[in-house]
Amino acid sequence: MSPGVRRFDVAVVGGGSAGLAAAITAARSGARTLLIERHGFTGGMGTASLVHSFCGLYLLRDEPGAVLANPGFSAEIAERMIAATGIGPLRVGRVDVLPQHPVDFVRIADEMIAAEPTLELMLHAEASAVERDAEGWLLKIASRSGAVEIFASTLVDASGDAMVAAWLGEGFTMAAATQLQRPAYVFGVHNPSVMGDAMRLRTSGLLVEGVRSGIIPSTALGLSFRESGRLGEIFGTIDLTGGDTAGDFDPLDPVCLGKLEVEGRRIAATTVEWLAGRDDTWKGSYISHWPVRAGIRESRRWLGEAVLTGADVLAGKRFEDEIALATWPMEFRENAKGPKLRFPENNRPCGIPAGCLKPRGMDRLFVGGRCISADHDAQASIRVMGTCFATGEAAGKMAVDALG
């Protein structure tokens, strides 16, 4: 190791919901922590991809009223978000979700990070390679200033794509292209009307009418709209199909992903323009912003000491060494026809064992977020932000404990 290399106790790769939780948790124990994030703010799916609900925060229950599933970081974020938006949890069908606003999420994350003196935030940077040495990890980080190398005693992979496994060339798996969950493309719309139930249903009819008449693309039937909680603003969401042929879909390939995003913008722009001219409830509407990137739901998954399975989630299995509870039903979006939900028996939460956060045969390395060790089915439950806060927090704690 060259003498100029900066040393940290814990380095966290990726500042999405899991990385944020991991880094803040590690820093709160006094560990010198580095959080590396490729965008100009943290929050990942909940900010850069405009995903505007925290799912997985609450237990499934038939009775009214939302009950938090995991104490700690998830509960803290929920409390801060409710204070910022003034909007509490919402029952949608059988699940409770917390509407969240990406603009508020960025500020909340900024403030929480700034409150930790031992946490260094490195935005606009991407780790690009990793090397194991006797005491820990050497991490190469690329940015516009060039490449730097840092040392960390323990490492948390919160990249969402199991990037550390990719660099090491081992320890991960990935579903076939046809089976992978499809990405979401979320965009902001200015709409002077107040979007309620009636307008949402009416809009469904308008979209079918537009497709029927051949004016808007048939993929617009994968579109849904929801009020953002701010006056005059709604979010549109499209489930992208994954390209001309489903077998070509690769969420890790920048060219493939970019094409999907271009297609998402084409569908959104054509549709909103048509709606604005067609119906009074959409008069004066326009697209006000695009996401930084599409919302990827699934890519590489780590192979850990334990692998959570779909059967575990359905049965609501519990584990002695569980570090968090997964409560979101398995939500399959393997095509653009809307979600298919699989609920567990009797609304039971499923434990996530610590082994899902420990890559097989590697020490001083932990995983948080959507790429923890789970099969394709279980991943459809644990991937949501509410659960990623909890697994990220646990990964941060485990990284500190491993310092000895």
Place this chain on the structure above:
Amino acid sequence: MGTRIALFARMDSSKQMSPNPTELIDWMNGEGLLELDWDFPEDGDLFAAGLDSMAVMQLVVAVEDEYGVELGPDDLTRENLATPTTLAKLIAGKSS
């Protein structure tokens, strides 16, 4: 979904008669539009059972395909879509 769109404007003689509420429940399950229990009541709440705006779009497309009935924006109210009974009534009213 693509194949279904292609069927849109085609009128064919194989369209089914207006369904009763129980037939509608079986049909929605069979089409994968919703997953309703076998004993889902005729006046059960379809919205609580997962009928969201995207499922409504698929329903409109499937209803046209199966029953030859075009549902428009004005038809898609909470009242009309509330239960299998109200939905059957809406389809029957449109096909007469």
